Amino acid sequence: MATSFSDLIILLSSGINQRRLYFDAHPKVKSMGRDFAAKLDTRLRESNETAFFFGILNGKFIRDGRFLVGPSIAGRSLIEFAERLGCGGFLFQQHVTADEVAAFFRLASETREKTGSLDESMALMRSSGIRLIELTPHFRQAEAGQPTGQFDLASIDPSLIQFDFSEDEEDGEGGMGRSIQKDLAPLLPIFQSMYDTVAANQATVNRDQDLDYSRTQTVSEQLHVKADRETMDIMNLMRYPDYDSYTIGHSVRVSTLALTVGREMGWPEHMLGELATAGLLHDLGKAKVPDEILYKPGKLDAEERKLAESHADIGARLLLGRTDVSPLIVAGAWGHHIRHDGGGYPQMPAWAVHSPIAGLIQVCDVFEALTAARPYKNPMPPRRAFEIILKDRAAFHPNALVALVRAVGLYPPGSEVVLNDGSRGYVSSRGARWDSPLVRITRDKTGRHLEHDDQFLIDLNDNRKLEVADFLSVSIDPDGKPVASAVPDEDENAGKSMDDILSDATI
Ligand SMILES: [Fe+2]
Numbered sequence: 414m415a416t417s418f419s420d421l422i423i424l425l426s427s428g429i430n431q432r433r434l435y436f437d438a439h440p441k442v443k444s445m446g447r448d449f450a451a452k453l454d455t456r457l458r459e460s461n462e463t464a465f466f467f468g469i470l471n472g473k474f475i476r477d478g479r480f481l482v483g484p485s486i487a488g489r490s491l492i493e494f495a496e497r498l499g500c501g502g503f504l505f506q507q508h509v510t511a512d513e514v515a516a517f518f519r520l521a522s523e524t525r526e527k528t529g530s531l532d533e534s535m536a537l538m539r540s541s542g543i544r545l546i547e548l549t550p551h552f553r554q555a556e557a558g559q560p561t562g563q564f565d566l567a568s569i570d571p572s573l574i575q576f577d578f579s580e581d582e583e584d585g586e587g588g589m590g591r592s593i594q595k596d597l598a599p600l601l602p603i604f605q606s607m608y609d610t611v612a613a614n615q616a617t618v619n620r621d622q623d624l625d626y627s628r629t630q631t632v633s634e635q636l637h638v639k640a641d642r643e644t645m646d647i648m649n650l651m652r653y654p655d656y657d658s659y660t661i662g663h664s665v666r667v668s669t670l671a672l673t674v675g676r677e678m679g680w681p682e683h684m685l686g687e688l689a690t691a692g693l694l695h696d697l698g699k700a701k702v703p704d705e706i707l708y709k710p711g712k713l714d715a716e717e718r719k720l721a722e723s724h725a726d727i728g729a730r731l732l733l734g735r736t737d738v739s740p741l742i743v744a745g746a747w748g749h750h751i752r753h754d755g756g757g758y759p760q761m762p763a764w765a766v767h768s769p770i771a772g773l774i775q776v777c778d779v780f781e782a783l784t785a786a787r788p789y790k791n792p793m794p795p796r797r798a799f800e801i802i803l804k805d806r807a808a809f810h811p812n813a814l815v816a817l818v819r820a821v822g823l824y825p826p827g828s829e830v831v832l833n834d835g836s837r838g839y840v841s842s843r844g845a846r847w848d849s850p851l852v853r854i855t856r857d858k859t860g861r862h863l864e865h866d867d868q869f870l871i872d873l874n875d876n877r878k879l880e881v882a883d884f885l886s887v888s889i890d891p892d893g894k895p896v897a898s899a900v901p902d903e904d905e906n907a908g909k910s911m912d913d914i915l916s917d918a919t920i
C-alpha cells in the first residue's frame with residue numbers, strides 16, 4: 414500500500430516524541446529513522462518526485478492549499494519544531510539518510526528555544542549533519558520559484574479545515590473516507606479548538622500558571638450547541654500516534670462522550686456544557702505528574718503508581734483554588750477513578766457521597782481508554798470494550814453504563830462488518846438502534862465486489878432478519894483506510910485479569 418502523507422507525518426512526529434523519551438541509540442528511535450527514510454524513498458520513486466514538501470501555517474499543516482486537521486493533530490511536535498525554527502515548511506530531498514532523519518529527531522527534541530533567524534536555523538541543521546532536509550520560509554516571505562511557490566496562497570481558506578482522508582482516489586472498497594469527510598468537515602474546527610484548549614491548559618498548569626477556564630467553557634459550549642450523532646463519528650476517527658497527543662486527545666474524547674451520555678441520560682440542557690467542561694478538565698492533574706511516569710512503557714511500580722494516581726487529587730485541588738469553577742467540575746476531576754462499588758482512588762471518606770458526574774466521567778474514561786487507537790495499539794471494538802466493562806459491572810454506575818451503550822452503539826461508523834447473509838460492507842452511521850447500524854454494502858452475498866455506483870445502504874433496523882455477524886476491521890483512519898484488518902485485542906488481553914486490563918487502560 415502506498416505511503417500516505419499522514420503516514421510520513423506520523424512517523425516524523427513519533428520519532429521526535431520517542432527521542433524525547435529515550436536516546437539516539439534506542440531501537441525505537443533508530444527504527445523510526447530508518448522506517449521514514451525507506452518509506453520516503455519508496456514514495457518518491459513511485460510518484461517520480463525528487464522531494465517531499467509540506468508547509469505549516471498558523472499551527473496547521475498545509476498541502477496543496479488545504480489545511481489538514483487530522484495530520485495537524487498527529488504532527489504537533491513537528492509543528493512546534495517548525496515554530497521554534499521560524500520556518501514555514503520542511504523539504505525532504507530524495508536520498509535523505511536514516512542518520513539525517515535521526516539527527517532531525519534529536520534536534521527537534523533538544524531545541525527548546527526559538528532561533529534568531531531562518532539562516533541560524535539552517536546553520537543549526539547543517540551543523541547537526543543534516544544536508545538533505547531544507548527549511549522553507551513562511552508563506553508570506555516566500556518568493557516565486559521557491560518550493561512554497563507551488564501553492565496558490567489566495568486559495569487557502571482558513572475556515573476550510575479538513576481531515577486528510579485520502580490521497581488515493583479509491584480506497585478499494587468504495588471511498589468511505591470521502592463520504593464521511595463531507596459530512597463531518599464542519600465539526601472538525603470544534604475538535605481542533607478542544608484539542609488546543611486541553612493542550613494549552615496542560616502547558617499553563619505545568620508552568621504553574623493559571624489555566625484559561627473561560628476558553629475551556631467557551632469551547633465546551635460550542636460542542637454542546639453543535640454536538641449530535643455525527644460528533645461521535647468524528648470521535649471514532651481520532652487517532653493518537655504518540656503519547657503526548659493521546660493524553661490530550663483522551664480528554665477531548667472523554668468530554669464528547671460525557672456530553673453524549675449525559676444527553677442520553679436526560680441531564681438538563683443547561684448542565685450539558687458543564688459536563689463537556691468536566692470531561693476536558695478531568696485529567697488536568699496529569700500536568701503535574703512527571704513525564705517519565707506518565708509515558709513509561711510497561712508496568713509502574715508501587716511508588717510510581719501512587720504518583721500517577723495522585724493526578725485526581727492534584728487536578729481537583731488546582732480547580733478548587735479558583736472561584737469560577739463549579740463544584741461539579743471539581744468532583745469530576747477528583748472522583749473519576751472511584752468505582753461505583755467504592756473501590757478505586759482517591760479513597761472516599763466514609764461520610765462522602767459519590768458524585769453522579771464523577772460516575773459518568775468514570776465510565777466514559779474507561780471506555781475511551783479501551784477503544785482509543787494509541788501508539789502501537791489497535792483500537793478495540795466497542796462490543797469488546799463493553800464485554801470487558803460488563804464483566805466488572807459493579808465498578809460502574811448502572812444508569813451511566815446503559816446510557817453509554819445506547820449512545821455509542823456497538824458498531825462505530827467506519828467499521829467493516831460481515832452480515833449474517835454473507836454480504837460485507839461499512840457501517841455508515843449508528844442507526845436508530847444501538848445494535849442496528851446503517852450499513853453500506855460493498856460486497857454481495859457471493860463475495861462479489863460492488864462498484865461504487867452499485868453499492869447500497871441497508872438499515873438493519875428495517876431489516877430485522879439481517880444482523881452483524883462479524884467485525885472485519887474496527888474503524889477507518891484519517892486517510893480513509895481501515896485501521897485494523899482483523900478484530901484485535903482478543904489475544905492482547907488473553908490471560909490478563911480484569912484489574913490488569915482496566916489499570917493498563919486507565920490512569
Ligand atoms: Fe484520570
Ligand SMILES: [Fe+2]
Binds near residue numbers: 663667695696778920
Ligand atoms: Fe482520564
